[in-house]
Amino acid sequence: MYKIVLPILGFENNEKLDIEKIDEHFSYLKLEDGSKISIVNINILSRVSFDFEIDQVSLDKLKIKTKDDFSTYFVLVSQNPVEHSIINLVAPIFVNEKERLVGQYITSEKVEPYLASLNKCINL
Numbered sequence: 167m168y169k170i171v172l173p174i175l176g177f178e179n180n181e182k183l184d185i186e187k188i189d190e191h192f193s194y195l196k197l198e199d200g201s202k203i204s205i206v207n208i209n210i211l212s213r214v215s216f217d218f219e220i221d222q223v224s225l226d227k228l229k230i231k232t233k234d235d236f237s238t239y240f241v242l243v244s245q246n247p248v249e250h251s252i253i254n255l256v257a258p259i260f261v262n263e264k265e266r267l268v269g270q271y272i273t274s275e276k277v278e279p280y281l282a283s284l285n286k287c288i289n290l
Contacts, residue, residue: 172269
């Protein structure tokens with residue numbers, strides 16, 4: 167289990183979760199209340215560039231000292247067909263595998279677009 171150190175929006179009452187990997191790019195966050203959240207790894211988002219700073223308080227809570235200390239994911243709202251699934255690009259989820267910590271970070275910087283369909287972010 168992973169400890170939630172920065173709240174997951176809409177699931178603020180959960181303190182722990184597990185991560186179920188589907189493949190190298192897609193996973194589920196499995197929360198204590200039984201909810202599952204689809205997430206996608208930043209490495210697959212080849213058509214979107216990211217440049218934002220993470221505040222020191224959040225870095226400390228997640229015990230992040232270098233970029234190698236964590237992975238970045240984004241919430242994916244599944245649609246049919248899957249190419250039309252929506253990705254929230256403003257609130258990444260950071261996972262520190264070594265410390266088993268996770269948290270959602272709301273960027274204060276302007277990110278364009280805020281939401282995007284999966285087919286606009288990756289090469290299918």
